[in-house]
Amino acid sequence: MSPQPIDSVKGFAVTFKQLFKKPITQQYPEYKRPLYPRFRGRHRLHQHANGLEKCVGCSLCAAACPADCIRVVAAENTPDNRVSAGERYARIYEINMSRCIFCGYCELACPFDAITLGNEYEISEYSRDDLIYTKDMLLAEPVKRVPIADPAIYDTPIPYYKAHS
Amino acid sequence: MREVWWISLIKAAILINLVMAAFAYTTWLERKLLGRFQNRYGPNRAGPFGLLQPIADLLKLIRKESFFPQAAYDVPYILAPIVSTATALAAFAVIPFGAGWTISHHHINGEMANVSIALILLFAFGSIGVYGGIVGGWASESKFSLLGAMRTCAQLVSYEVSLALSVLGVVLMGQSLNLAQIVAKQGQTIWFFIPQFVGLLVFLFAATAETARAPFDLPEADSELVAGYHTEYGGMRWGLFQTAEYINMITLSALAVTLFFAGWHGPYAPLGPLWFFIKLFLMVSFFIWVRASVPRLRYDQLMRFGWKVLLPVATINAVVTALLVVWVK
């Protein structure tokens, strides 16, 4: 390939012109890009309208998880301690966020629509122990809200669990 | 008029600190400019406009583990980055910043050391600086380091010759090896980049290769040789090698400004250092612009260019300048 000095000099002009254009970087904390509605973020455990948890501790989500990061220990629902809407409830429900690959298989496997993957993705922690989420943390509403793109444009049908209790 | 020894000491202390600060903010300038050339922001999180980024980098490097390979030869391994940095800093002693000032009967020279051999002293320090790389690469007892060191030093030694020859025309026109006299001559006659444009071009190519900057930056090309001669260096030891590289770039830019663009000459004479600093800033920005615009040269292309193109052009430039100088006289 013979040397092309004039084209090399034209390359200099190209980089020089970029100095006067506005950079196209999106500055993250000030501007957060809107997520698509089905974005797989942090897991959420859901409750019925009357306050009973939907999760019955059947461990189908733990069985489906490819990364083996869900721990479910079930216990009987007693008449004076009724937590879920079935016979049993999940006494211990932990997800290890450092192992989770956010694939969504647990959401697909759950027969009661108890666990879904929400939209929260800002879940960094300073130590690995803080990344093991317990049932209370998973039941809670997301702390930080992130912008979500307009569902009407993306034509996502309303999921069954959002319209029915 | 001679300078008193304690004024020299004070000037030395100030100058070394200024050069180190200039090195730190040259890294900032490089990252910001490269970002802007590549249509993105540079660092803008640490402090306003990222101005505290060099401080953050310094703190990180100091706290990082300076690991020590067990197979390395202790004394050369530790001395190599020190030699590189010391010679790079020492070479700055002969660059003239101004015309010299007289403050209350004490004369202050425009440069740290007014010697008659200023130019070749600078090149001599540069030659010694090559040893930092070669000894560091060999003393690390690692195949990647050794090969990287050999490539680096072959490149540096090859382009040293063209570098020295390219300034021969300036020496012939300036009638001296003393940098202060060359700058004074440019103030009297004409800035040397106009008659010596070929010399300037050769100098720019050779200086880019001498400091191992893009497009001649194969010594530090990560994908080629891990990291060349500083593979086995971590933390602040690696930081010292980077210091040496950037200060070499600043020194050669200062030399280009001194030899071809009349150093400290500007509209208002006592403000000499300010014009020098502005020209130095533009020269360093030019080197960063080159880095952003041109792809890297392959090693055999690099060596072929140095010996078969640059050296003959530099020689012919020196011969033609000599003939013209004698003919005009």
Add this chain to the structure above:
Amino acid sequence: MILASAGNVLVWAVWMVAAFACLGSGIAVVSFSNPFFSALALIGNLGSLAVLYLLLSAEFVAAAQVLVYAGAVMVMFLFVIAYIGPRQESPWAGGPSWQAVGAVLAAGALMVEIIVVIGLKASGSLAHSAHIGSSFGTPSEIGRLFLTDHLLAFEVTSIVLLVAAIGGVILGAHARREQPSAGP
């Protein structure tokens, strides 16, 4: 007065350090077993020689010594030594015994020379001290001497260097042309 004697003390101190560094590194060149360290000691020797030249006001020679000898020639030395490394079949390993005899004879000759020079200086029959002007050792003075008093030596040296360079190229090209004919 005090400043002048302080300057003299400084010159003496620098001379002592440089002279002992010169001698020490010279001895180190022949005593290190690792050839790379010997080459580094030789670089130290050339550096201290440059300091001694500076003390003699020969600044151009000092800078040229560092630039050419310590900065380029020794780099070539280090290249070869770093590539070949300490091996049993290295060219400098072992050696015939007549080399040792020759080395002893050469050292004896140097010793006789040093004694003769010291004797001549003590008896005062060495030549007059040189006239050192303010431009002694500057590049302009050396250039003037090269082109007037010592023109023949200058030109002959440059021809010798040219012959060496051409010889090196021919030897290298000769070796390369021999290799393809020695192939399988």
